[in-house]
Amino acid sequence: MCKVPMDVCILVLFPFGFFHENFIISICCIDIPFWPDICYILGFGRNCSGRERDVMEKKRVLVVDDNEFFIQQEISCLGRDGFDFFTARCGRDALEMARGLMPDLILLDHIMPDLTGPEVCRSLKSDPLTRSIPIIIVSSGSLESSRIVANTALCDGLIQKPIRRDLLTAIVEELLGSGQRHTERAELSLPCTVSMGNVNVNANVLSLSSDGAFVDLDTLPVPGEMFEIRFNLPGQERAVYVRWAAVVWTGRFGENGPEGAGMRFLIIDSVEKAHIDDYVRMVLKKDPVKGLPRLKNSFPL
Template sequence: MSGSSTVLIVEDESAQAQVLTYNLEAAGYSVLYAECGEDGIQQARLHRPDLIVLDWMLPDMSGIDVCRTLKTDVDTRDIPIMMLTARGSEDDKIRGLTVGADDYVTKPYSNRELIARINANMRRYGLGTEALSYAGIEMNTETHRVSRDGDIIKLGPTEFKLLRTLLSRPKKVYSRAQLLDHVWGMDIHIDERTVDVHMGRLRRAINTDGKPDLVRTIRGAGYALDKDA
């Protein structure tokens, strides 16, 4: 059910991380792994995973500090975070949720329950699904069918990936660097102006027949899909 959704595991116990990785990949997820807080923060900023599974106790900094850092960063604050911890008191749970954690799982846990909780959080945030929609635009990521107000839209592969990224979090502003990462990948050296060219093509494709322009350009920042632009 998860398609190509990515989960970042931040966990210093390698054996536990390996088991969780195995179960997540068996469930269809792509998995990233970090064994310390600083690496977890860097990977979250670089790859923008769909969800983060974050251990409370890490060798360099606490999961609470990692969570607080990610939730105060404009580039990562929208990523759902599930805290894993042996701390089961009500005060600890409240502390975790207060700094921005979206869910809280107490150790020991069953892998089946954890995967179910991850799936539930994906559904809650509209991630990992085949259907995406916003302001009359409908996208099926499995069949690559895109329409607006019932009219079929033909997109090239790059424009499809751009629209999928924007549809995943409507109104969120994506920088050109982030769009390059999501669509072309960090290992490909492409000028950021290439994003502008393809965004122009996307804008022309979805804003036909006098329909309102849904692509908002934020000078010096990037792009967003926003019906209130």
Template sequence: MAKSKILLVDDTRLILELEKSFLKMSHVDVITAGNGAEALELVRKDPPDLIFMDLNMPVMDGISCCTLLKSDPFLSSIPVVMITTAGNDQDRVRAQQAGCDNFLTKPIDRRLFLDMARKYTDAVDRREARIPCQIPVLFLLQQSPVGAHALDIGDGGAFLASREEVVLNEELRIAFFLETGEVPLLEMKGRVAWVNQEGKRVHAGLPTGFGVEFVDAAQWQKDELKRYVEAQPLP
């Protein structure tokens, strides 16, 4: 199955590299353009699944590019997320009039960027670096405990191998049975960030299951996870 394609458009190389780094764990192809004219040429040759575009650029700005894209019946369905300056309501009005689908503001927050991307493609993954593991897990699903195994884990989240049906953004209570550490049973609150369904795999190398992002973690919980991760041998 072909990867989803995301186009990043900005005239500042540092911003492009930052946005690319946000997507490094995702099963997507990332292409970049330095201005609206270059972006328009790339889109017409090979339309992406999603575009993040800066508003202010030389040669052709984001407003002009978005207007042309949304006026083309063959390209108008491509979601365009406009990157604007925080607090500039006038820019938002102009971008909305140009037909953009959503907004983000600078400085760009990784979490908000990936949340926005996942609205338009489920191939986007928010995961930080993880280590492989085989940790027994219990999680509460509709108040009933369900067994699973964590196949990778980091201080920001984990992947749980399970055939139970969960939905995106569902919140779960999760208990990890750690083999080492000061707290052998670590209870965490998690949110379903993505789902690897049978027949619709986001990550082909992983079994049926789902990724969870840890939320509202206390500092001692983060420290315990970090100690566990650092104690494991490198893969």
């Protein structure tokens, strides 16, 4: 069964005529967590204090899985700060809740008893009301099979079980527009090789930091896909090898640049990270214009 948040229950129990704006504002000052949501629903959110506005601005996340263990794991990975979580245990409940709740994000299990995750996803993406909701499919299959599922499901992201906290967080931040950069990065052009299994693709790194890179690609992957990347830094004989680079964003580099993928480096040698940092600082020292802001903007990772 779907869980209904406490604030909705309170609204059902009390008639709307009982509330008055001054009463609502005074109640919002009391440390009761669901009163700010009532204030927001009744249209008095502008009069609440900063603490209450922070509560009301939480992103709504619908977590769908027939296994309670994975529901709790996904909630734990994202943490409760900044999110209000709602849960469904089957595909039909997910469709009903998505259309009624209009969440900011849906984490959707691949295999469920009634409707599969891809079936739910295609239904929501074909509905003008819900097509803009970002959907991440959570799969227990192999990477290759999961990639096929993601492409046919029209989802916005893909993540595999067991779930990596850093990967899930990175994808969610990009989809919700809340990502921040913590390391310096530079605009450049370095030839690279992107690999998935036995498939190798020649591409170019267009922006680089020790945390990630933007790589131009003719065929756009799905956020959550994992690749290996190799590239040479000028002056370094040994190629930089990134064992796991996860796609967290796809699109154009800037407004008119080539299409490609922003990738987060998940597994990379600490010495090679230091080499990248040194190289980026050298590029920025020679030409500060090539520096990219640390805060999220029109440039992907």
